Amino acid sequence: MNPAVVDEKVVDRVYITLKKEAESGGYFLNPDVDFTKNLVRGLLKNEQRYGYRACPCRLASGKNEEDLDIVCPCNYRDPDLNDFGACYCALYVNEAVAGGKEHAAPVPERRPPRSERGKKKAVKTVSAGPFPSLPFPVWRCTVCGYLCAREQPPEICPVCKVRKERFERFI
Amino acid sequence: MVIEHVNGKKMGKVILYALSTCGWCAKTKDLLRQLGVDFDYIYVDLLEDGEQDEVMNEIEKWNPKGSFPTLVIRDKISIAGFRETEIREALEK
Numbered sequence: 298m299n300p301a302v303v304d305e306k307v308v309d310r311v312y313i314t315l316k317k318e319a320e321s322g323g324y325f326l327n328p329d330v331d332f333t334k335n336l337v338r339g340l341l342k343n344e345q346r347y348g349y350r351a352c353p354c355r356l357a358s359g360k361n362e363e364d365l366d367i368v369c370p371c372n373y374r375d376p377d378l379n380d381f382g383a384c385y386c387a388l389y390v391n392e393a394v395a396g397g398k399e400h401a402a403p404v405p406e407r408r409p410p411r412s413e414r415g416k417k418k419a420v421k422t423v424s425a426g427p428f429p430s431l432p433f434p435v436w437r438c439t440v441c442g443y444l445c446a447r448e449q450p451p452e453i454c455p456v457c458k459v460r461k462e463r464f465e466r467f468i
Numbered sequence: 469m470v471i472e473h474v475n476g477k478k479m480g481k482v483i484l485y486a487l488s489t490c491g492w493c494a495k496t497k498d499l500l501r502q503l504g505v506d507f508d509y510i511y512v513d514l515l516e517d518g519e520q521d522e523v524m525n526e527i528e529k530w531n532p533k534g535s536f537p538t539l540v541i542r543d544k545i546s547i548a549g550f551r552e553t554e555i556r557e558a559l560e561k
């Protein structure tokens with residue numbers, strides 16, 4: 298596969314957009330601008346070669362279905378921010394790292410290995426239990442946990458800005 | 469298969485499995501250059517599908533998570549991620 302070439306003006310533009318979106322949702326980009334722009338370049342290369350912004354630090358399969366969990370922001374970002382103060386690539390960091398008080402450290406890979414992928418997903422619908430007759434289904438964003446009760450999930454998550462296909466039925 | 473070579477001090481076989489887009493992979497490569505080590509690196513994302521599978525099987529032998537970067541030193545030690553102190557120590561052994 299040929300290495301894709303990315304226009305630097307686009308890198309700058311996307312960097313600014315991601316930064317704004319992150320901050321409006323309570324997230325932070327890594328303050329090391331060169332490092333971060335390099336990851337943005339990676340995201341854009343992946344968008345060119347695969348058609349979606351697969352995580353720059355993980356090997357994408359090229360099949361959107363199989364890679365949904367690693368389309369940036371990935372499903373592992375928020376747990377890694379909680380436990381390690383940075384996402385796996387360190388594109389996103391917590392407030393302490395963003396403010397220069399701490400440094401991003403290596404994050405162990407949380408994504409299951411190839412041999413275990415796509416196995417678990419027995420869509421855990423929470424049993425009706427205490428809510429026997431809800432007027433709407435409840436949808437959960439698999440990236441940030443945002444919940445909403447409506448016929449369909451929103452087109453874009455209002456908190457973390459991922460697309461509709463990243464939502465799962467919660468109740 | 470495209471294996472890139474960087475000339476330097478011979479310290480036994482040092483091979484870095486990396487992705488061309490990954491920030492920690494780039495840092496690991498920079499560290500090896502800075503240490504002046506003779507090493508090979510493979511950008512696994514740039515390989516053809518068949519080769520990619522073959523290389524992934526090899527990486528998983530060392531690092532079952534198959535994550536990047538994976539550094540294999542003298543067919544003995546493997547280090548997953550940009551762990552600078554561990555890398556320096558492993559090379560000195």
Ligand code: SF4
Pocket residue numbers: 336351352353354367368369370371372373374384385386387388389
């Ligand atoms: S959030 Fe971080 S780890 Fe997850 S896909 Fe984006 S860059 Fe990679």
